[in-house]
Amino acid sequence: MTHAHLIAAGVDRKRIQRWLADGRLRRVHRGVYALGHVAPSLRGDYMAAVLAAGNGAVLSHRALGFMLRILRTRPPLPEVTVPTGAHRTRPGIVIHRDTHLHHLDVDTWHGIPITTIPRLLLDLAPHLTPEQLTRACHEAWIHHGTRPEAIERCIARHLHKPGATKLRQALGSDVTLSVLEDGFVDLLKRNQLPLPRT
Numbered sequence: 001m002t003h004a005h006l007i008a009a010g011v012d013r014k015r016i017q018r019w020l021a022d023g024r025l026r027r028v029h030r031g032v033y034a035l036g037h038v039a040p041s042l043r044g045d046y047m048a049a050v051l052a053a054g055n056g057a058v059l060s061h062r063a064l065g066f067m068l069r070i071l072r073t074r075p076p077l078p079e080v081t082v083p084t085g086a087h088r089t090r091p092g093i094v095i096h097r098d099t100h101l102h103h104l105d106v107d108t109w110h111g112i113p114i115t116t117i118p119r120l121l122l123d124l125a126p127h128l129t130p131e132q133l134t135r136a137c138h139e140a141w142i143h144h145g146t147r148p149e150a151i152e153r154c155i156a157r158h159l160h161k162p163g164a165t166k167l168r169q170a171l172g173s174d175v176t177l178s179v180l181e182d183g184f185v186d187l188l189k190r191n192q193l194p195l196p197r198t
Contacts, residue, residue: 001032001051002031002033002051003016003032006033020033028045028048028052029048029051029052029091029092029093031052032048032051034048043067043110043112045078046063046067047111047112049063049080049090049092049093050078050112050113052093053082053088053095054088056082056084057080057081057083057113058080058081058101058106059078059079059080059109059114059115060080060081060096060115061079061081061123061124062079062124063075063076063077063078063079063080063094064079064120065120065136067109068117068120069139069143070117070136070139070140070143070144071124071136071139077092078093078094079094079095079096080093080094080095081095081096081101081123082095082097083098083099084097096123102157102158104116105118105154105157116150116154117140117144117150118146118150118153118154118155119154120140121133121137121146121151121154121167122151122155122161122163122164122167123163124136124163125162125164125167125170126163126166130166130169130170133167133170136170137151137170137171148171151167151171152168152171155168
């Protein structure tokens, strides 16, 4: 919760200072606190990052891809997108600025403001290999039912965004889901054998 949330709930500044001193409140970021416990929570850390980034901030990029099981990776640093060109920095948070963050590209997940999955894929496209991006599209469909039409609508809103063409190509590509499958396809190619649909 933020300092403003505490004040709005009737907790005055002196009580906030007492709660910080006795451990009932724990400062996570400037003006953002965890209440009552110190148990680690990645979801809590990501929510705190969104709150610390200010109004309109949403969880995005690799952090969101990890949370939604679209990317198979270690937990990344919090990444948020803010709908402003103003230079904001917060230690331990990767901040992306987008003055044209469309309302159709924003959603919530377990109470956390996020970019939609199609927008997530578009944001990730410049940073992933074609194979990784195709796999991410597949995972978005498997885990969240994200259809190609929804991704195409997002691309249409952002035709000049880096990665738009790459994402469109990924939608029509075959996907492999393991190192073993990749190796099998490579074996077929090396021996000039017919390739299966994957």
